[in-house]
Amino acid sequence: MTVAITEEAQHVIENVQTGDTIMVGGFGLIGSPLTLIDALTKRDASELTIISNNVGEAGKGLGILLQQGKLKKAVGSYFTSNREVAQWYNEGKLELELLPQGTFSEAIRAGGAGIGGFYTKTAVGTDLAKGKETKEIDGETYLLEKALKADVALVRAFKADTKGNLVYYKTARNFNPIMASAAKYVIAEVDEIVEEGELSPEEIVTPHLYVDAVIKSRLILTKDGVIERE
Amino acid sequence: MTVAITEEAQHVIENVQTGDTIMVGGFGLIGSPLTLIDALTKRDASELTIISNNVGEAGKGLGILLQQGKLKKAVGSYFTSNREVAQWYNEGKLELELLPQGTFSEAIRAGGAGIGGFYTKTAVGTDLAKGKETKEIDGETYLLEKALKADVALVRAFKADTKGNLVYYKTARNFNPIMASAAKYVIAEVDEIVEEGELSPEEIVTPHLYVDAVIKSRLILTKDGVIERE
């Protein structure tokens, strides 16, 4: 299919429906699709399951969705960065699934790669292994972890070409390429859209077959915090 | 550790010992480490298990090792390209483990990534599933496949920098990056060795932490077949 290229975040975010599971890239605000998250806060869709390393910060990024009461569940590795997450969780208003960051990343990759589950040594013998199957492989104990998939992925890339191929920027890459592979509908927010052929075929990180829509980023992270692009 | 950079394939190939498991990159001759394979044919090490998509062709590449009687076992997805493989196998002189190419690739990636095993739908219900465990995950049947690891990997890259970072060339990339991640000792054969800093940090495919030694390629594949570099 062809990639949809638009200036209208609000338009593409219509693909998110109540009850959906949404992957959102970013390590804190770094590599976070800020424009798409902003559009999601304005979209009338709730009961969402968010798969993201963190749920933003208190009242920032995905933290706004939490305050809006739109989240049913969060799957991630480090919710500590938003103190309100614990509050909602304790009041029984938010389900949490906490995974070690390596297991979280690998489960997303598995989801995109048609792998149903995998065995890792991480977390064996810890509280995060509770209720999970273990298996001996070649004399070592491994934990079974299931793949993660989503209805929609919101990712942040650096450049897209008009076909939808993506490249990333420094440590803003993080979870974005794997999330782009693991959702039915993938929206990428980028700094720049270039003609096809301008990205080197050897350096493309996310081939266009993964990407459904591309928007130009409006909210960007700078040294002075998040600003609106002129 | 620092990467060993040398002109002497015969010297680095000394790391291969009798009884070792060796991964060898390449899809046929494309992206095959021809200089290192040549050195291996001159090395006095036998009872080898070769993990490679094919065992070269009759009397070519890894096919020479077969003729030399140095192979105990081959693990791959397409041995058909060397008719002598079937012969040795039927005479009970060579063990074979045949895997679907996707399972083969994924098992190597898993080996490098500390994953003990994974569940795939590929080969479920076929002869290649015989004797393998299955598991229902979310209503679908998956097959358990174990990771593949090796003592030494021989890979073919395009360029290395002096730190040992690698980039590849077109479809000569194939199995090489994953094999570079899954062996205790990794030797890369390259066309060109550049100064550190000359490869863009965003385009490095194999970071140097995977690579133990780099040699300059002497035997190269051209339109007219394999030739010795001047």
Added chain:
Amino acid sequence: MIAKRAAEELSPHSIVNLGIGIPTLVANYLDKDNYYLHTENGLLGVTSVEEEDIDPLLVNAGKLPVGEAVGASYFHSADSFAMIRGEHVDVAILGALQVDSNGLVANWAIPGKNIIGVGGAMDLLVGAKKIIITTNHVSKDGSPKLVDKCSYPITSNRKADVIITDMAVFKWKDDGYELTELIGDTTLNDVEGHTTAAYRINEQLLQKETK
């Protein structure tokens, strides 16, 4: 002819993987700007190549020289099969030794011969969103390739969606194949005489052919 008909089966802007043999020929009938060809050895954006531009390190899964489309990308084998198994390839066009009444495909091994090669066949059959089988209707010795039950080892327990032969087109519908189209001068009787697989005949086709 089979390849040309298979090409018509594709929606524009599909991601397509072509198997070795007849499937490879499908590329000749595709408008390269509208289709994206994936090859499992690590390239999205396969095109044909002129003799003088051949690069020995740029090949398809059949190890034949190919070209690189504008906007193409390269990746390693594990990433390539992640695309296939993860259902990111829209269509795989594959050859077959046999296809049976249950939609099962046998295309990787022959009983009695050594089972020493499988390549990407099993992954493609399990992972592509749509499977089109292109094959001659009968094998070289004249025996049907569309059979009631595969006597050759099957490649997957996943059904083929469409079968295109030199005689007819069949599409999987509900619980079995429907013969939807006759190729060239082929008659319903011809198909019946060379097919041991169960199939229904499409209502409109039946009316047209028997009036």
Added chain:
Amino acid sequence: MIAKRAAEELSPHSIVNLGIGIPTLVANYLDKDNYYLHTENGLLGVTSVEEEDIDPLLVNAGKLPVGEAVGASYFHSADSFAMIRGEHVDVAILGALQVDSNGLVANWAIPGKNIIGVGGAMDLLVGAKKIIITTNHVSKDGSPKLVDKCSYPITSNRKADVIITDMAVFKWKDDGYELTELIGDTTLNDVEGHTTAAYRINEQLLQKETK
């Protein structure tokens, strides 16, 4: 001081991952040409950065701004943890809430508090070839952090190889920790008074301190 001592523990050309807190400070004592710092958010080749060169999109796992070494490379999170879990990182230097007589480390959760964050701690502890724990010898309330059995949830069933505190250095040998070094003016008695974990005293150290 702890960080400086931890730096001395590293062999040149090691691939090193530094946890948040004291471990991050170790970077200040390393010759940048001889060590390769890995950060799990996707960079091999972390360096320090001058205020004026700060790039908000270039950070370490503690979200602090860092620089990029010559010969550095970027990768996504799954590839980064593949390096960690796959035992391609030589050393991880981590903080701890507790370490016990069996070498087990607790550094991710406090009982009674909400368990809502783990990050990369479990992966690093299970995957790095060598684990160095850097920590103050006692917690803020003066209670020992080197205990007989962790009362906090453990991070892995894998043992820490070296513990470096502001009082002493312990190394895992055979079946338990050996106190190998006293830091500054610390005496054997000081250590004994502030440690509830079992440990042996290194023979030479014992002779030197008791002569």
